Each structure stands twice: as structure tokens, then as C-alpha cells.
Amino acid sequence: MRADASKNYNHLLSVARTVISEHGADASLRDIARRADVGLATLYRHFPTRDALLEALLHATLGELTQKAGELETSSSPDEALISWCRDGVAFVRSYSGVVDLMAAAIADPDSALHASCTTMRSAGTRLLFRAQAEGIARTDMDGADLFALIAALGWLGDQPSFAPRVDHLFGIIASAILTNRSSIAAC
Structure with missing residues (x-):
């Protein structure tokens, strides 16, 4: 995995941990992407x-x-x-x-x-x-x-x-x- 892709991956996981802790396992994937400051397509590229x-x-x-x-x-x-x-x-x-x-x-x-x-x-x-x-x-x-x-x-x-x-x-x-x-x- 490229360095920038790895950084995005880890950042998405960090943000997802926070959002899911706050809102539960049904938290909005769109909200996770928004709070991670990436597009929804980037989230789906890492996590389909x-x-x-x-x-x-x-x-x-x-x-x-x-x-x-x-x-x-x-x-x-x-x-x-x-x-x-x-x-x-x-x-x-x-x-x-x-x-x-x-x-x-x-x-x-x-x-x-x-x-x-x-x-x-x-x-x-x-x-x-x-x-x-x-x-x-x-x-x-x-x-x-x-x-x-x-x-x-x-x-x-x-x-x-x-x-x-x-x-x-x-x-x-x-x-x-x-x-x-x-x-x-x-x-x-």
C-alpha cells in the first residue's frame, strides 16, 4: 500500500472508531467519510x-x-x-x-x-x-x-x-x- 493510501486507511479507521463509538455500529458511512475529510469513494475504496x-x-x-x-x-x-x-x-x-x-x-x-x-x-x-x-x-x-x-x-x-x-x-x-x-x- 502506498504511503498516502496507508495514511488515509489509518485515518479512516481512527475516525470510524470515534464515530462508531458515538453513534453505534449503524453510524453513517457518509458521516465517517465527511469527518475524515475524504470523499465517500475513498472510504469505499478502502472498505467496500x-x-x-x-x-x-x-x-x-x-x-x-x-x-x-x-x-x-x-x-x-x-x-x-x-x-x-x-x-x-x-x-x-x-x-x-x-x-x-x-x-x-x-x-x-x-x-x-x-x-x-x-x-x-x-x-x-x-x-x-x-x-x-x-x-x-x-x-x-x-x-x-x-x-x-x-x-x-x-x-x-x-x-x-x-x-x-x-x-x-x-x-x-x-x-x-x-x-x-x-x-x-x-x-x-
């Missing part, structure tokens, strides 16, 4: 679809969540690893209003630009869940899809003004529903 823009924007964070899961698998107790990763997952989905809907749709659509990143992230969480289940400290009647759904639900609840002040309390309730070891729950 909304999913492509969101994939570029979210790829790093989804990669960080995946990497963190790998680190937690070996460095923390299974219950602490699972809860820490879930807490980071909830914080991520809360950072971009509307991203939950896109991620849920992307997991079901192999043609989505977000599919690979979302399924990789969900698989990372699944490994943490399975590790806790193998140790007998997490309920065994749930899987990675259930864990992803609970994280998404908590993220959505956190976006609702009436629930936002209670999101930490609600996280504790969900954590206690996932973990079966009472001493682990106290650590939440």
Missing part, C-alpha cells in the same frame, strides 16, 4: 462494505481477546481465567453500541467479513469454558455459543440507561450461574 470497515476496526480488539484467552489458559486458574475473559468481552461489546447484532449475524454467516474474527474469538472463550468444566467448576450444560450469548446480553444490558448502573451486579449474577464452585464465585 460496512462489514469490511467493521472487520478492520474490530479485528485488533477481537484479536486481543483471542490472545488474552490463550494467555489466561496457562497463567490463571480456570475460574479466574474464564471470568476475567468474560469481563473483557462484556467491556468490548459495550464499547460499540450495536456491535452485538453484527457479531451474532457474522457468526451465522460464513460470507461475512466479520465471520472469521468472531468465530475465532468465540472459540477462544469456549476453550476457557471447557477448561473450567473439565476442572468441575463450571456448569456442564452450556457451550461456547451460550457463553457468547451471555456476554452479548450483558453488553446489550450495559447499553440500556436503566440497566447500566447495575451491569457489574448483573455480571456477578451471571458469573455465579456459570461457575459451580462457591469459592470461585466469591472472587467475582
